[in-house]
Amino acid sequence: MPVSIRPLHPTFAGEVSGIDCRHPLNREEVAAVEAGMDRYAVLVLRDQDISDEQQLAFTQHFGELENYRSAGHVRKREDSRLGAGMADFSNLDRHGNIMSAEDRVWFFKLGDRLWHSDSSFRPIPAKYSLLSGRILPSWGANTEFADMRAAYDALDPRTKAEVEDLICEHSLIFSREAIGFTALTPEEIEAFKPVRQRLVRVHPVTGRRSLFLSSHAGAIIGWTVPEARMFLRDLTEFATQPRFVYSHEWRPYDLVIWDNRTTMHRARRFDRNEVRDVRRTTLAGDVATIEQAA
Numbered sequence: 652m653p654v655s656i657r658p659l660h661p662t663f664a665g666e667v668s669g670i671d672c673r674h675p676l677n678r679e680e681v682a683a684v685e686a687g688m689d690r691y692a693v694l695v696l697r698d699q700d701i702s703d704e705q706q707l708a709f710t711q712h713f714g715e716l717e718n719y720r721s722a723g724h725v726r727k728r729e730d731s732r733l734g735a736g737m738a739d740f741s742n743l744d745r746h747g748n749i750m751s752a753e754d755r756v757w758f759f760k761l762g763d764r765l766w767h768s769d770s771s772f773r774p775i776p777a778k779y780s781l782l783s784g785r786i787l788p789s790w791g792a793n794t795e796f797a798d799m800r801a802a803y804d805a806l807d808p809r810t811k812a813e814v815e816d817l818i819c820e821h822s823l824i825f826s827r828e829a830i831g832f833t834a835l836t837p838e839e840i841e842a843f844k845p846v847r848q849r850l851v852r853v854h855p856v857t858g859r860r861s862l863f864l865s866s867h868a869g870a871i872i873g874w875t876v877p878e879a880r881m882f883l884r885d886l887t888e889f890a891t892q893p894r895f896v897y898s899h900e901w902r903p904y905d906l907v908i909w910d911n912r913t914t915m916h917r918a919r920r921f922d923r924n925e926v927r928d929v930r931r932t933t934l935a936g937d938v939a940t941i942e943q944a945a
């Protein structure tokens with residue numbers, strides 16, 4: 652069946668048909684998904700009842716997995732419910748029970764309800780994230796996406812010139828601090844040392860510029876912290892206006908792929924007494940944003 656994509660929003664996000672993630676893709680299918688990602692930045696594939704192994708195999712058609720052995724983990728490997736390469740974004744502990752509201756892992760998860768780009772706190776931030784919805788709560792839990800290319804394009808000329816060469820510092824510490832979670836261990840503070848990222852990125856294939864915002868951003872090089880935080884907050888407010896946002900309402904076995912280089916996303920509230928089992932695979936980016944040619 653030929654691959655086709657139906658737009659879900661005026662500027663980005665599309666629903667793909669003609670792909671079965673359980674089987675290896677041929678070269679044309681890989682190229683169609685990649686071209687779709689370059690154009691839509693977020694792709695939704697419905698009815699993909701996949702195993703973790705199938706999700707990993709599908710993901711690796713589009714690049715290398717992000718290295719989960721590197722520093723910056725919240726959950727220790729032995730506390731993980733899932734195997735290597737799979738990131739657990741459920742509200743379950745390793746025994747499959749709903750996490751306590753006082754669990755530190757839950758505090759870290761709550762921070763994902765702020766607008767962010769995955770791994771923007773790592774020296775080389777992520778390319779794509781792939782989130783598979785296995786069990787979904789009966790209410791809420793949408794994932795919202797914002798198109799950072801359209802947001803960049805809509806900036807006024809003065810702001811565009813101002814952001815062009817700015818470098819921000821990103822850390823998980825900044826985003827967790829923003830929700831009042833400051834009780835980090837010395838090891839976490841060491842692992843989450845701020846990294847530098849350009850505020851304006853250029854997509855390697857399309858050449859389109861986008862704003863690289865994230866709630867992990869907490870400083871701008873050469874600026875005072877209050878000035879930087881206010882500017883980042885203003886930019887984020889601008890870039891997440893409804894006209895730039897697609898809200899994904901999950902159905903079981905949806906697989907949603909997004910490009911972290913050109914979008915931000917956030918999780919939305921749900922009843923924490925219901926199970927939400929969603930599993931993420933993540934593709935590594937290939938270059939540090941500060942090395943990108945201006």
Ligand SMILES: [Fe+2]
Pocket residue numbers: 763767768769916
């Ligand atoms: Fe995320």
